[in-house]
Amino acid sequence: MTMTPERTDSAMLHSELRVECDPDAIIRDGHRLDHAEGTSKPLRPAPEPQPRGAKVRGNRPIDQQEAAARFIAATEHEKMHDERLWDLRQKRDREMHGIPEWEELRSLASAIKEHTLTHLDEYLDQFEANARSNGIHVHWARDAAEHNKIVHGILRDHRATSLIKSKSMLTEECGFRHYMASVGIEVIETDLGERIQQLDNEDPSHVVVPAVHKLRTDVAEVFSHTIGTDPGNTDVHYLAEAQREATRPLILNADAGMTGANFVVAETGTFVVCTNEGNADLSANVPKLHIASIGIEKIVPRLEHLAVFVRLLSRSALGSPMTQYTSHFRGPRTGGEMHVVLVDNGRSERLGLEEFWTSLKCIRCGACMNTCPVYRRSGGLSYGATYSGPIGLIIDPTFNARKYSNLPFASSLNGSCTNVCPVKINIHEQIYAWRRVLVKQHEVPLAKKAAMKAAGVLLSRPAAYRAAIASADTALAHLPRFVIYNGLNAWGKHREVPHSPEQTFHSWYHANRGAKR
């Protein structure tokens, strides 16, 4: 019989806890002391690895549930994400209570947007005319590919090879960074959250706080590999300052700058960009060339309408009365050049969907994500789409019904999103409506369809139904089955099954009140 050699002092069950250097050690005569409960070797818990987003496989339907399960399993990440976004929701509520006219502002915002959308062609026309007369070059892009081509063309005309940009969900939608990389133009995100995500080769997870799913340990790891920070230093001020200093020279030397726009004013030819960092203003005002990518639905008729939206935006998004920077661009600066690219990319078609056109009112505040109990526990990357959370559930199927066919089912239909939406989109009702549409278009699993058909038959036949639930035990076996297609396991995987009572209500009634009839 042979025995394995005696375990040496260096053998560990959890070797990932071992650290090489130990700044906490007490050294005496050149030796590290380990009396009085000191460990014989330095140990430090490893940070929880960041859970990654949904697995995207071509056009196959995104499995949001699978990605959500991994997020929930990363307990430190899930707790932080849930608590932080819930806090933003509570801050929003506090702001709301300070504004007596809050609900009136929401109604106004909704009405202004609905009016504008029902006259969209007129207002776009008006904006273009005014913008042009102010000296802005206005371009129109039918889709993402055309947007990318137009921007590339403008940059090429100016021999620009580096571009700084502020946050724009529209550019995410257009796959803009990937395209620019393919044609050799360097794109630098200047929003801290977007920059973190860019350096980590990951999409933003939230429309307002792109890296909200990351812990400081994740950011420290990304920065240590990309901008050379100390991997052991997770102090947030240190990390933010390092990013500021690393990005500043890129801003100063960039050939061109790009922003999105939160709002567009038809009457004056203005577009408005809101940020907290001032990075849109740097991107727009340092290089000579400023390009703004703008979705056609961002338009409002007049300046007076801006007041309503600006008062609602930051309060809804972050529970702050105003973004630190709210900038109004109406024309190029002296010696500069300003281009606006108006992008359709499916918006005009969505206008024609009777149940869903009001989703175009969206001002991308993210309040629906902050309040959504599913989003907070799943993380934005679990949706595998540019737009996540409640608003994502209702607009993603218009981009790709097959790929996003599961998303409208990733909702408990609780309706909180609808109540926080500053422009009163009936989000939860549209989620419900999408389920009907997807069923009609056969974008649901066959097993589910079969189970639902069977349920519909059983529940419409009293005698058959009664037989199925005659005893509580048969009820337990039968009832849940018609709502699930993979057996009782789905209910019982993470919770206890309901207790079986002695008799059904129906039996009780027959026994105790049957004589009356």
Add this chain to the structure above:
Amino acid sequence: MSSRDDILASIRANLPRADRPLPHVPLFDDDPPASLMSAFKDSLHRMGGMFLDPPASGDILAPVRAKIADAKIVCSTVPEIAGNRDVVTVGMPRDLADVDFAIVRASFAVAETGSVLLSDADLHVNGVAYLAQHLIVLLDPADIVVNLHHAYRRPEFRDRHYASFHTGPSATADIEGVLIHGAQGVRSLSVLPIARAVGNPTH
């Protein structure tokens, strides 16, 4: 057909046949605060800005001078105080990258939010308000409006090519919700209440 024509045609073909009139937007100023300056100051503080209380007597600009005393490069766009970097002669915005303090005058301010409005006329070179490490803003107390509804009636939004509300310094909380000042733009924003000099018209 051009892309423009295609898009407009697609919109027209899909316009919802719903009657949605444009609503009237009230000014929401029935219950204004007793003192616009007080309200502005409170809002400014909430948003991370600093308010420089002028001395009761003597040099009203003393708090500004104290702030910039140890600064290397000061760029002033206002006649009230001199700096050592002349914004008018700046060739490119990036030439202002080494500015420690920029001193500007706001066109007006908003009590509701603690915001000051800086236009291209106030800044001369727009980039100065973002490249400087710190921003000092002179504000005439007579130029404070009660809320954003009133703010958008101001001429700056019709006359200027660039007009930006600054509400406190550059900030972010993108990492774990920890508040950072000076994310990309100025690390601090301070406001000194001082009337416009007589004979110095608004732009």
Add this chain to the structure above:
Amino acid sequence: MRIGLFVPCYIDAFFPKVGVATLELLERFGHEVDYPRDQTCCGQPMANSGFNAECADTEALFVRNFSGFDYVVSPSGSCVHHVRDNFDAIEQTDDVKEVRSRTFELVEFLHDILKVDAFPWAKFPHRVGLHNSCGTLRRLKHARPSELHEPFFSKPVDLLSKVDGIEFVRPARPDECCGFGGTFSVFEEVVSTKMGYDKVRDHAQAGAEYIVSADSSCLMHQRGCAERIGVPMKFIHIAEILNGASA
């Protein structure tokens, strides 16, 4: 008035006591309550998942069972919401519209129609966490949801406050969804159960001995979650408390 009692499928099978309490409670106020024997379900499980056509026969059966009553009362907010606000898989005849408009959930019936101002037989000296299901809260408007800037009101609190000895606790997230969500609870069960764990922990931390709700489906889900993670909590339907159930 003639009241038709609708006892939904899951209450029939798993929570018959809730059906009994509802029946007895309505009878205490002197009303004639019938229980149509051929009733089954309102169609919600299918409709909830987008299978609207598959509900048609079930919805038609519901209307056949409940035509002719002055009121149809049910101890289930989600079912009543479906009947009043969705229920469109069948042709909307006058009969269908009548039944739909006369269908009420128990709390709103007691509060708005009967305007009950006392429950002298009811005593429940316990600390309770009130759970307003999303259906009753945001669709049937049982109470003001925390998202809206409106004056506070709560029909369940109005009724329960009339019960001797009852004490309400204040959870950190009073109206966050508990994760049942109908078919969501099985199709998206990982997130659903995490929401359930968080809900019961919140109430436990606030000091609740009981979670009370007008929706047994939520209670069923929360109890399953509490038992799985070992949070000691008891669950009771509002009908049972109002009908005089003791602990």
